[in-house]
Amino acid sequence: MTAKEVYKIWAPTGKKWVEWVRPVPFMVIGQPQKSYGLINQAKPSIQFLEQAENDELNAVLGINGWEKECLEQTAIIVDMSGDQSVSYGVALTKYGFRPIPVYNGTLEQPGSRATVDNQSVGRTLELMAKELQKIDIANNARPAFLLDRNRLNRYKLEDSVYDNSWDVYPQDLPSPDYLLENGIESILVIGGEKISRDVKKILATHQKKGLKIFHTDGYEKPRMQLVCKMPSWD
Secondary structure, eight states: OOHHHHHHHHSOTTOTTGGGOOSGGGGGTTSOOOOOOOOOOSOOOOHHHHHHHHTTTSOSSOSTTOOGGGGGGEEEEEEEOHHHHHHHHHHGGGGTEEEEEOOOOOOOOTTOEESSOHHHHHHHHHHHHHHHHTOOOOTTOEEEEEEEGGGGOOOOSSTTEEOOOOOOOGGGSOOHHHHHHTTOOEEEEESSSSOOHHHHHHHHHHHHTTOEEEEEOSSSOOEEOOOOSOOOOO
């Protein structure tokens, strides 16, 4: 498939939320590939949701007052490493979500090494497009915004290392008013021991507008997070 064809699978015309799909990672498709190791295409198990199903769907999240019904008013931010977040997003389609890639990192310059492996993100989007193409996603599916947690890698071992790190900014995600107008009342961040600093800054505004913010590392049941102390952008 061409880069445009892969992009259209992830951002089909006329579907809700797809205007937030970023075209940047699809630009690597068809380009010469560096070897960053094998890409795992297996869809992961979503343990905290599968456990809820095993418990006969009693209180999906189980704590802090978020019950099964609330999942239908929730948007998700998957903040995991590169190819893992792509696969996780596809796995979330089982629970009524549409994966929305919000990766915005560029490739390193020819002949240099990079702080972030943005190429593997684009390659995984290409590989998983065939799987996504088989799935019938409902028009009213909630969004699962996909991020690469490695985007914040800013260390440099030497001058030849190309810094292609990136941050997510408020314009990269729907505004709190837009989410509320479209029936979204809470946001669940999946990944890491805590919410990344750039995501936390964005969600502070959402929480002030009344959206509930939850977090899970992907294994433990989600817990409500207080992020509304507005920090300044660095």
